[in-house]
Amino acid sequence: MSADAADMGCLAISPTSEVGPTAAPMTRRTMLALSGGAAVTLMAGIDGALAAHSNAAVARNVRVPASDGTALATDLFFPAQGGTVDVKRTYPTVLIRSPYAHLGMAVDNVALSFCARGYAVAVQDARGTGRSEGAFEPMRNESWGRHRDGADAVAWLIGQPWSDGKVYAWGSSYLGGAALLLAPMNLPGLVTGFVENPAVNLFNSGWVYRDGLFCQATVLFWTAMMASQALRAQSDQLAAPPTPSAPAAGSENAVQLPDPAILARLPADMPLDQAPIVKQIPFYQNWLEHRDDPAFFDASDLRSRYGKVSTPLFHLVSWFDLFLNSSLDSFTGLSAHAATPEARAGQRLVIGPWTHSFDPTPGLRKFPGSEFNHLAAAAAWFDKQGRDVRHPVFDHKVIHYVMGANRWRAEDSWPPQGIRTTAFYLRSDGLLSIEPPRDDKAADRYRYDPADPTPSLRGQALMGGSVDQRPNEGRKDRLVYTTAPLDQDVEIAGPVRFTLFASSSATDTDWHLKLIDVFPDGTAYNLTSGAVRARYRKSRTAPTALTPGAIESYDVDMMATSNVFAKGHRIRVVIESSDYPYFDRNPNAFVDLARATSADYVVAEQQIHRDAARPSRIDLPVIPAHRERRWIDQPFWEDRSVAFALTPPDMRKPDVRELAVADLPKG
Incomplete structure (x- = not known):
């Protein structure tokens, strides 16, 4: 067993057999989630x-x-x-x-x-x-x-x-x-x-990349799980049919697989292309090498x-x-x-x-x-x-x-017909409002340090889901905008987009956005999210560095959702610069991201602009209250x-x- 593997807690796998425990066994639930x-x-x-x-x-x-x-x-x-x-x-x-x-x-x-x-x-x-x-x-x-x-x-x-x-x-x-x-x-x-x-469109689906960000937790988990199969081509014999046991650690073809929870969070001085175990896998290195090359992923698109x-x-x-x-x-x-x-x-x-x-x-x-x-x-x-x-x-x-209504509904199309796209603007004092800003100049600031990335809290991910977001509320590297308590139900269903005006002191950075339903007791459940890497603001295939301090506009795809924000609830938007380890952390530098280490980290001063000329906003697909709703019984359960x-x-x-x-x- 190598020293780094021993330090991380390992599973032993082999090019000719299935996973077997040695120190930190992968749970059955983890394997189920990772495998499909x-x-x-x-x-x-x-x-x-x-x-x-x-x-x-x-x-x-x-x-x-x-x-x-x-x-x-x-x-x-x-x-x-x-x-x-x-x-x-x-x-x-x-x-x-x-x-x-x-x-x-x-x-x-x-x-x-x-x-x-x-x-x-x-x-x-x-x-x-x-x-x-x-x-x-x-x-x-x-x-x-x-x-x-x-x-x-x-x-x-x-x-x-x-x-x-x-x-x-x-x-x-x-x-x-x-x-x-x-x-x-x-x-x-x-x-x-x-x-x-x-699992299609690996270039942008959220498996390997999503809007230019590397899906670190998913890729490292999954690639490590598949290591024995990927390394078979380097073995002298074809893998035998799966058996209930794995070779002992240290045997000739054994590979040390770090525990998944540890593997997802690489040490700050370890670049992606040197991640334990997966660095040996040809397809993993190909994914890193072709970060900006959609043609390489065409067979899945x-x-x-x-x-x-x-x-x-x-x-x-x-x-x-x-x-x-x-x-x-x-x-x-x-x-x-x-x-x-x-x-x-x-x-x-x-x-x-x-x-x-x-x-x-x-x-x-x-x-x-x-x-x-x-x-x-x-x-x-x-x-x-x-x-x-x-x-x-x-x-x-x-x-x-x-969600929120906790019922099933039938539609004639997706997105549903009759959506009224409604802009909710970022305003002063952390307010989210349908009233557009009138200020000549207005901006909010925070500092993002790649050495201390904002922890992932579920979302649309391999280990995803909706969970209370309050554990991150005390962090200083985020901005929060929330409506007043709603005086009536607000229902949304369809795609969500965010128009962001932002500047950074760095030559590259990330912007992560979350839409959250805040309950009267303060519980804050995530609904959907989006992210953008600044180097790809003009082209996904031809990255360019930021000019420090220059205000840029970003059109952020926040996927889609369907939710009723009930009367008394509040609608919230959170802006951060990391979601780690679901996504790789941006060093805030226009460098080779596959080889970046802590030596490349730059602390960035971030500004989100919200004035009349640059009205940062989230566009929500509101379903009008008078629109007919075809509720149906729970399908395929009885x-x-x-x-x-x-x-x-x-x-x-x-x-x-x-x-x-x-x-x-x-x-």
Whole structure:
């Protein structure tokens, strides 16, 4: 064990096995959250599917060839009666492509749930992970990248004698990205996809970068978790199938993985490109090197390909997920620009008040009536698209949970129609008001020291959620603007933007903005947020230094939300210059950010301008009080036809009868 690893508390991982504890074990909850948005859905079905395992059978490790000859390991599940598969019939197939087999986080229980509805299921290890051959390059080999592994899988499936020629893509987080990226390929046999919190558009989604900021906590957590797979290409042998134990620390191929909570917060004198463990990972170094190069991330970016999509898709996303914008962009882009009228009309969107893992994490704000049976919804969606089975939920184009009201509402579009964009201006004495400023000159000041960054308090992140923001209230490196107590309810639903006029004494800096609902007792819950890195104010691909003291304008995307600020509550905006460790800290210097250390840190004097000529403001999508509201019953919660567990009780694979390849159905 290296000295730095020993000091940080470690897990040992190997290029040929899964994670195992040595000093500071990664918790099961942490691994679930890191490994995919459907951490819950990945293990969904435990309540019912485990008990019903005799109703499915599986052929393990079927070698499916990619177009370049690489063998992709695939587990094929089939519906069965008493463990017996009808070998004379054909089956529709759900395709799930995952890089997480090495963590023992198999999606067997998801497969069993779909089998219970009559679907065969193909669970495939992504290239370079689990039992599949090749090198792992995140989101670069799914569809139109260097390789076409997802497309090759669909083609192989519909060519099997047991296939009825119909394939349905399902997934969440990485798995959801893999499913979504199939859509513009116009693949024969691909009927639809059910896509949850999709990990697409790595250049700006919040996984690797968001508006030019490096998503430090997410990237370091996730890359360390995937280290054993990424380093396999440097090993002399292909990784063996996952086993319950890891090699002892210090064995030949062992890698020391710092505890995730520690890894996220790098020492001030350690640059990003020297972060423990992840510095060895080729794709991590590539991400740093191509910080300003969107072309490098093109294989994960759907936005220029909306016009090629001819399939309906179901988009499921969380208000507090890092991929919120990815889902909203995909839904709105495809609703407007998909290749056919049927595809444009066939998009559906559901937004709930969950985290990335859909997990009711202790300490987060609770939202009554927000539970949602993801697998029941997916099965019903597949039944609608392939079997023409109507479900009333799909009569609505958009369904979203309105926080504050704590109810579900249906809309005809996103953003909702009838929004009244209302500006709330920054005023003197920390007031937020709909009255614009009239001052000739007015500004508020604070000092930002990169050596003491403002701590992250949830938000739209991998470990996101809504939480009381008061722990940061005593800090001096932030500005707070709050309305008077509201004399009536104010409802917002839609995108939020901030127009900021600011100056800094530094040559580079960051501006972080939060929208907060302040309760009468002072509890302050975050709703949504945005950030901008000053060097990218003119161009995301051609950064330029600030002129110290020069006033610049920034148009800040604060994603979206849906909330009722109740009578007596207050609307609050917070401005800071860091959100650490969710995002990397800006040294306040126009330097190479991948190599910056504490030697580059500059204490910045920040000014936020709020006069008549430079009226800094937040634009909120207000829903007028007189607008009709279509409240609906809580969707997909009473449907128990597909089992669902909110918190997986264990991570064991279910006991399913195994088939030899020779015994696969013949059709």
